[in-house]
Amino acid sequence: MTSHGLPRWADVGLLPLINILAAVIVxxxxxxxxxxxxxxxxxxxxxxxxxxxxGFGYTLYYTTNFIFTGLAVAVxxxxxxxxxxxxxxxxxxxxxxxxxxxxxxxxLPGFLLIPFAVAFAALFGxxxxxxxGYLQATRGSHIVxxxxxxxxxxxxxxxxxxxxxxxxxxxxxPETRIFEPNGHMPYMHEMLGWIGIEVAxxxxxxxxxxxxxxxxxxxxxxxxxxxxxxxxxxxHSPGAAEYAGINTTWLIIAVLALSGALAGMMxxxxxxxxxxxxxVNFTSGYGFTGIAVALMGRNHPVGIILASLLFGALxxxxxxxxxxxxxxxxxxxxxxxxxxxxxxxxxxxxxxxMLARILFMITxxxxxx
Amino acid sequence: xxxxxxxxxxxxxxxxxxxxPLILCAMAGIFSERSGIIDISLEGKMLAxxxxxxxxxxxxxxxxxxxxxxxxxxxxxxxxxxxACITHRGNQVISGLAINILASALAIVLGIALFRxxxxxxxxxxxxxxxxxELPFAEALQNVPVLGMIYSExxxxxxxxxxxxxxxxxxxxxxxxxxxxxxxIRAVGxxxxxxxSAGISVYLLRxxxxxxxxxxxxxxxxxxxxxxxxxxxRDMSAGKGYIALAAVIFGKWRPMAALFACLLFxxxxxxxARLQGVELPIIGxxxxxxxxAAPYILTVILLAGFIGSAIPPREIGEPxxxxx
Numbered sequence: 001m002t003s004h005g006l007p008r009w010a011d012v013g014l015l016p017l018i019n020i021l022a023a024v025i026v027x028x029x030x031x032x033x034x035x036x037x038x039x040x041x042x043x044x045x046x047x048x049x050x051x052x053x054x055g056f057g058y059t060l061y062y063t064t065n066f067i068f069t070g071l072a073v074a075v076x077x078x079x080x081x082x083x084x085x086x087x088x089x090x091x092x093x094x095x096x097x098x099x100x101x102x103x104x105x106x107x108l109p110g111f112l113l114i115p116f117a118v119a120f121a122a123l124f125g126x127x128x129x130x131x132x133g134y135l136q137a138t139r140g141s142h143i144v145x146x147x148x149x150x151x152x153x154x155x156x157x158x159x160x161x162x163x164x165x166x167x168x169x170x171x172x173x174p175e176t177r178i179f180e181p182n183g184h185m186p187y188m189h190e191m192l193g194w195i196g197i198e199v200a201x202x203x204x205x206x207x208x209x210x211x212x213x214x215x216x217x218x219x220x221x222x223x224x225x226x227x228x229x230x231x232x233x234x235x236h237s238p239g240a241a242e243y244a245g246i247n248t249t250w251l252i253i254a255v256l257a258l259s260g261a262l263a264g265m266m267x268x269x270x271x272x273x274x275x276x277x278x279x280v281n282f283t284s285g286y287g288f289t290g291i292a293v294a295l296m297g298r299n300h301p302v303g304i305i306l307a308s309l310l311f312g313a314l315x316x317x318x319x320x321x322x323x324x325x326x327x328x329x330x331x332x333x334x335x336x337x338x339x340x341x342x343x344x345x346x347x348x349x350x351x352x353x354m355l356a357r358i359l360f361m362i363t364x365x366x367x368x369x
Numbered sequence: 370x371x372x373x374x375x376x377x378x379x380x381x382x383x384x385x386x387x388x389x390p391l392i393l394c395a396m397a398g399i400f401s402e403r404s405g406i407i408d409i410s411l412e413g414k415m416l417a418x419x420x421x422x423x424x425x426x427x428x429x430x431x432x433x434x435x436x437x438x439x440x441x442x443x444x445x446x447x448x449x450x451x452x453a454c455i456t457h458r459g460n461q462v463i464s465g466l467a468i469n470i471l472a473s474a475l476a477i478v479l480g481i482a483l484f485r486x487x488x489x490x491x492x493x494x495x496x497x498x499x500x501x502x503e504l505p506f507a508e509a510l511q512n513v514p515v516l517g518m519i520y521s522e523x524x525x526x527x528x529x530x531x532x533x534x535x536x537x538x539x540x541x542x543x544x545x546x547x548x549x550x551x552x553x554i555r556a557v558g559x560x561x562x563x564x565x566s567a568g569i570s571v572y573l574l575r576x577x578x579x580x581x582x583x584x585x586x587x588x589x590x591x592x593x594x595x596x597x598x599x600x601x602x603r604d605m606s607a608g609k610g611y612i613a614l615a616a617v618i619f620g621k622w623r624p625m626a627a628l629f630a631c632l633l634f635x636x637x638x639x640x641x642a643r644l645q646g647v648e649l650p651i652i653g654x655x656x657x658x659x660x661x662a663a664p665y666i667l668t669v670i671l672l673a674g675f676i677g678s679a680i681p682p683r684e685i686g687e688p689x690x691x692x693x
């Protein structure tokens with residue numbers, strides 16, 4: 001039994017489903033209120049996300065972004081820290097990946113350049129999270145506020161760079177030049193083509209595999225290493241961690257740097273994978289979606305992958321809404337996202353007492369032990 | 370030299386216009402955070418208020434109806450925040466974030482459904498907005514050196530909500546520090562168990578604080594869309610709620626100090642707008658991006674304890690577990 005009077009299976013499986021259902025019902029009512037048919041909208045989204053040729057590839061492309069940012073938030077959550085800065089860390093991670101490619105795509109072959117660029121993305125993301133982490137650990141400034149501030153600082157830095165020194169020559173829009181082909185993350189449809197499997201063209205690329213590997217790595221770090229144990233101990237009780245002789249200053253910094261590195265690696269998908277250049281605002285809120293993903297996935301890599309798939313489908317399905325309807329647009333998906341954060345985050349246990357009562361009523365009487 | 374003075378006067382004039390929503394949101398943040406509720410949803414409440422004001426003013430033709438709608442919508446979001454954080458003891462940051470995302474998306478979805486203009490509300494006519502007010506004797510005093518110029522150029526000629534924002538500061542200070550209600554609000558953020566043992570409801574006090582915060586954010590929203598601007602534009606709050614939050618921290622949760630932080634941030638933005646693309650002596654082209662990021666950078670430096678220290682209310686972020 002957990003603290004909310006629910007058996008574990010209900011706490012992990014049933015309650016999150018009820019919370020998502022609540023979010024879906026509220027969204028459905030909203031769509032109905034603005035005069036469209038919610039079931040029709042759902043069908044359009046489902047078709048767009050899974051059925052149309054290439055649709056599923058797009059879904060998995062978005063999924064890849066969310067796995068990275070979701071893992072980033074989850075790692076920090078395990079140490080009871082709230083990293084709202086995924087957006088900025090991913091943005092600066094994109095700067096790292098982009099700089100690596102722009103510097104070296106004239107002479108490095110792809111199989112060296114791509115790992116180099118991904119490492120740079122992780123490094124830059126980690127560095128951007130390191131500063132708030134360092135300030136929290138040594139100066140006591142709260143990371144919730146500092147990471148919010150760092151999102152805005154990152155946005156200013158990037159706009160300054162992309163409309164200044166990094167802007168593509170002879171171009172008015174704030175973006176870099178397009179990378180040479182050896183700086184492109186290989187497309188999934190190309191790689192599958194090499195081994196004879198034909199799939200529709202989509203921006204889905206090798207980053208999905210990197211994301212899944214990162215999920216396994218996060219699982220290993222959090223549950224199978226001394227460092228992960230220290231982080232979880234600190235998350236449950238900072239005092240106990242201190243008393244157990246854990247260097248908490250170093251721990252805070254290391255956890256946030258790891259979190260930032262994961263967020264930064266989103267650039268391997270959203271910069272190296274598809275546009276092949278750094279564009280202003282390429283993160284488009286994916287860092288914040290990572291918070292919803294981590295909350296829904298209960299900070300577990302398996303949960304995060306499933307939640308990322310759901311959000312990937314929502315985002316891809318959402319773009320279909322733009323084509324099919326006059327009044328519902330992709331912002332409807334953002335409403336769903338907000339509701340999911342509300343119901344599975346802030347109101348996570350609203351339905352718990354009710355559910356506990358129902359389960360108690362329907363559970364057959366057991367012999368007292 | 371006189372050109373410099375004129376530029377300065379124009380920048381100061383603009384400062385008040387830029388700082389108004391910051392001031393209102395900062396006072397909202399002070400009420401909420403002094404009572405122990407972190408409020409990163411200043412941004413979302415202001416944006417929702419801006420949409421409600423723009424939509425209702427366009428539909429009814431009355432700025433007052435718009436202002437009322439903005440306040441109601443913003444208070445409702447404040448109550449949602451309270452429902453999640455006070456009643457259900459949810460995470461206050463997560464709740465605030467959800468409200469910000471919801472407000473930004475709902476404004477566009479409802480805007481498209483109502484007006485079909487890509488998420489904007491229709492442009493408002495002069496009579497549907499709050500117009501600049503000439504203070505008494507502004508014209509007569511125009512030619513009085515210095516003081517007259519300050520009065521007529523900088524102090525006079527703003528719309529009503531600018532003066533409301535400026536009045537909100539001393540009122541907030543008075544309520545917080547001179548009334549028993551204010552004492553209780555502060556107490557509930559520092560030591561809720563003491564308030565509870567005195568037989569005063571912690572929940573009710575915190576709810577009242579989030580309602581006041583909603584009221585002030587609603588006015589800020591109305592300012593954006595029907596006073597300073599003439600329509601609601603998507604994401605028009607553009608991070609102002611977060612700058613206000615920075616000002617709250619910068620002002621160490623004190624109304625007067627937060628006012629000065631808002632004016633400083635407002636002045637920076639006003640100057641930045643004037644320096645766009647201007648060549649300066651020595652430094653060359655004005656570092657516009659850097660100046661726009663200045664409020665955030667300054668707040669981080671302050672939080673790191675390099676300019677005094679910012680100590681938040683003790684129980685901020687902690688839900689109060691009511692005994693059964």
